[in-house]
Amino acid sequence: xxxxxxxxxxxxxxxxxxxxxxxxxxxxxxxxxxxxxxxxxxxxxxxxxxxxxxxxxxxxxxxxxxxxxxxxxxxxxxxxxxxxxxxxxxxxxxxxxxxxxxxxxxxxxxxxxxxxxxxxxxxxxxxxxxxxxxxxxxxxxxxxxxxxxxxxxxxxxxxxxxxxxxxxxxxxxxxxxxxxxxxxxxxxxxxxxxxxxxxxxxxxxxxxxxxxxxxxxxxxxxxxxxxxxxxxxxxxxxxxxxxxxxxxxxxxxxxxxxxxxxxxxxxxxxxxxxxxx
Numbered sequence: 179x180x181x182x183x184x185x186x187x188x189x190x191x192x193x194x195x196x197x198x199x200x201x202x203x204x205x206x207x208x209x210x211x212x213x214x215x216x217x218x219x220x221x222x223x224x225x226x227x228x229x230x231x232x233x234x235x236x237x238x239x240x241x242x243x244x245x246x247x248x249x250x251x252x253x254x255x256x257x258x259x260x261x262x263x264x265x266x267x268x269x270x271x272x273x274x275x276x277x278x279x280x281x282x283x284x285x286x287x288x289x290x291x292x293x294x295x296x297x298x299x300x301x302x303x304x305x306x307x308x309x310x311x312x313x314x315x316x317x318x319x320x321x322x323x324x325x326x327x328x329x330x331x332x333x334x335x336x337x338x339x340x341x342x343x344x345x346x347x348x349x350x351x352x353x354x355x356x357x358x359x360x361x362x363x364x365x366x367x368x369x370x371x372x373x374x375x376x377x378x379x380x381x382x383x384x385x386x387x388x389x390x391x392x393x394x395x396x397x398x399x400x401x402x403x404x405x406x407x408x409x410x411x412x413x414x415x416x417x418x419x420x421x422x423x424x425x426x427x428x429x430x431x432x433x434x435x436x437x438x439x440x441x442x443x444x445x446x447x448x449x450x451x452x453x454x455x
Contacts, residue, residue, distance in 0.1 A: 247330075255284075256281050256421070257437060258274075259277050260427075275362070282295050282364060283296055283300060285364075285369050287301055288301075289324065289370065289371060290303050290308050292304065292357070305322060306353060308324070310326065314329060314347070317349075319351070321353065324371075325371050327444065328438070335414050336411060339410060339414055340408060340411055345407060345411065349378070350374065352367070352373055366437075372436075373433070374432045375407060379394075380432035381405070382423075382433070384430075385428055405424070405431040405432075412424065420438070423435070
């Protein structure tokens with residue numbers, strides 16, 4: 179039987195249309211995604227992509243209080259300058275004199291010349307001329323202008339990280355005009371970079387009277403048990419370049435001093451050049 183050519187063309191067109199319909203329908207019938215449950219989640223699961231705005235918000239939130247300051251440790255050579263009493267041999271004493279001289283020169287350059295220590299040519303102004311009145315937890319205190327930003331970052335983080343501890347300072351001491359150290363050392367208070375917090379509650383048990391006779395210093399206690407300040411406070415100060423003298427041989431629990439690099443306080447500041455010993 180001979181088919182009409184027009185009928186053949188019509189059948190071919192209908193067959194092609196039917197194939198296209200079935201193919202598209204089959205392509206759309208994908209398996210439904212399995213429900214997400216705790217058993218199907220893992221730490222390796224990809225995160226859902228976010229818009230640029232939401233990502234920026236998350237980053238800012240993660241940074242939290244104090245994010246305008248870089249976290250840094252106290253500089254080791256400035257810490258060693260506190261170990262004058264541990265130098266016994268002539269060699270150790272000679273090394274300690276070099277360490278003290280380097281620490282004094284550094285502080286003079288950075289913070290000002292304190293009469294009787296260092297050379298005026300390194301800084302013609304006194305530390306007091308670089309100091310300003312500020313507040314810490316609402317209490318007035320005079321500190322060096324370079325370290326006030328770091329202190330502000332500490333306060334913000336304390337309020338955020340240590341809020342669970344019911345502790346608020348009642349007494350502060352910052353800049354002093356008289357050196358209270360001996361044996362060639364000079365207190366960081368005269369540079370305006372040291373802060374004492376509640377001396378009566380956080381005593382220096384191995385200092386002179388009246389601190390050594392404090393009730394808190396009696397008995398077999400750890401350095402943490404001798405003070406009212408929470409350990410959380412110490413750890414927060416240390417994140418921003420402050421050194422706690424509770425670690426020192428004097429166990430001066432009230433005392434914090436900025437031994438970080440003042441040129442690195444602001445977040446995003448350049449790394450300092452390598453210091454030659």
